[in-house]
Amino acid sequence: MLSGVSQSTVSRVFREGAPVSKTTRKKVEAAAAALNYSPNQIARSLITQRTGLIGVVITDPSNRAYPDVLFYLGQEIQESGGRMLVVALPRDGETAGATREILAYHVDGIISSAILDDASIEMCVPAHVPVVLFNRSTSNANTSTVGCDQHAGMELLVQHMAAAPTGRVSLLAGPEWAPVSKDRMQGAVYALTRCGIEFAPVMHSDYTFEGGRQSTRALLSGADGPQTVICANDAMALGVMDACRFELGLRVPEDVAVTGFDDIPQADWPSYRLTTIRQPVRRMAKATVRMLMELIEGTASSGERRLLMPELRVRASSREGPAG
């Protein structure tokens, strides 16, 4: 070594709590600075069995719906001393290939906001790589998950709605296979039924603004008088609002009340002021990373399902109750 010490000593300098004298530490640090040296994490991981890498799986749709999630996850992971190895999937579907590749990098753990199929999850078990699902569920009882209580969110929304005249109620769901949409719609149906509010059969769309816009005419047809549309997410709700106003000549909320779910930034824009349910995305990200880290440390056991409570955001797109 150019600093005049052995390799082991250099190694000790770059690890905390290793026994090194102040003098040699200084010497080594000086040499390292001069050579712009920093230890190769990759080589280290070979022996420590820790890469510091966290595999993060996202899909195009999930990324579009929550552009911040990846960023939040990144921040939390970095604060915990890890790095994100991101795998971007074009759509939901088979994930075993991607999982295998992630595993080939010997990540310390995996976070997925994509729907991981059973094969993928079962690959992680023998590899001792813990998995935490973000706003996703799985049949595998041993997998930890963090999510938002979609069902409770819809109940909040329906309770709010029920305080004012609703007219005919229609429901606009996301894609048929989307579990989050399903949870939300089930919550809405349950709450509506409990409140004794009738509703039209659920229509499905694709979670996008365009999808919401194009579904509006069909959604509202065959009924007179005021109506209410409950959408499975904000993007579709905003599409419905624009379709009402610019294509059907209807006023929101006077003719059609609209609600969403997510509380994306646009929901608060003056053009929309959409009543919606706020998912605590930031807290969800924090909880996800924390849970994964505990799994990695071995201080928690797998299979925990943590549901965070969303909040109602009442804005002008829904009718006011008698009190308002």
Add this chain to the structure above:
Amino acid sequence: MLSGVSQSTVSRVFREGAPVSKTTRKKVEAAAAALNYSPNQIARSLITQRTGLIGVVITDPSNRAYPDVLFYLGQEIQESGGRMLVVALPRDGETAGATREILAYHVDGIISSAILDDASIEMCVPAHVPVVLFNRSTSNANTSTVGCDQHAGMELLVQHMAAAPTGRVSLLAGPEWAPVSKDRMQGAVYALTRCGIEFAPVMHSDYTFEGGRQSTRALLSGADGPQTVICANDAMALGVMDACRFELGLRVPEDVAVTGFDDIPQADWPSYRLTTIRQPVRRMAKATVRMLMELIEGTASSGERRLLMPELRVRASSREGPAG
């Protein structure tokens, strides 16, 4: 080895173009499948000097402005056989620390949509890690960049504007330190001057919808009659539109014409229909990854600056010219 062959043979099976007999290959593959084995990329990288990792640096603001970029980069990187190591910075600022950590993972290359400071770029040179900047510039002449021709974009916009009466023209820039905003504003000023259109002194905001909204009153004050506001990005432009309509009682485009830059999805929503400049984000991502891969392969040399041409998107927020 449990398949009854040597380790080197196993290694050969998992590398393409290595000489292995069909029989042994089958044997090894069977054993691998049974054990769910796949080679450790990390260990491999130690000897091949290739990790397959591409460091990607993003910031909160850049991620918010172009949520798709990271996804597109990911897709392109994965198609080229690489993986993304993402570092998320809370804001633009010092980047040397983050760079050092990325380098510690011996990435094959780095893509940054954050402003990398000189110290960071100069750390990558001795490490032989090529860097490509995404929509960013640097004083380091040896660094490759891919970006959008902001200047040309604004010229397209001004030419379009000049075909119709503009009234008083004001400019709303992004933060003072933001290079992209600066490029765009310089382009606008140049084009306006060339067209002989006068304009008020440039105002600065923060690139956000809220920022645009709050700047509007000041922007439009002290003038009667129709006006035109040229914004450095779409988010602010949409904020200006909403402020005009919902706070100042002004019509767009009749009283105030508004233009943006980026062509974010919301720009095309019926509530806004914002005239703007479309950055070819997808193509930019592709070009960035391609350039980096060539740098890594050694088939290209560094320092290239590639500017892609943006497109004008005329919508209802700007006034129509005599022909329209």
Add this chain to the structure above:
DNA sequence: CTGTTAGCGCTTTCAC
């Protein structure tokens, strides 16, 4: 075509 050997850059015993 296949096995043997050395070694990538680090950490970890174990002496000293």
Add this chain to the structure above:
DNA sequence: GTGAAAGCGCTAACAG
């Protein structure tokens, strides 16, 4: 406190 030696899982050069 510090150095020497072994070895993490793989690939590369060389025999056979």
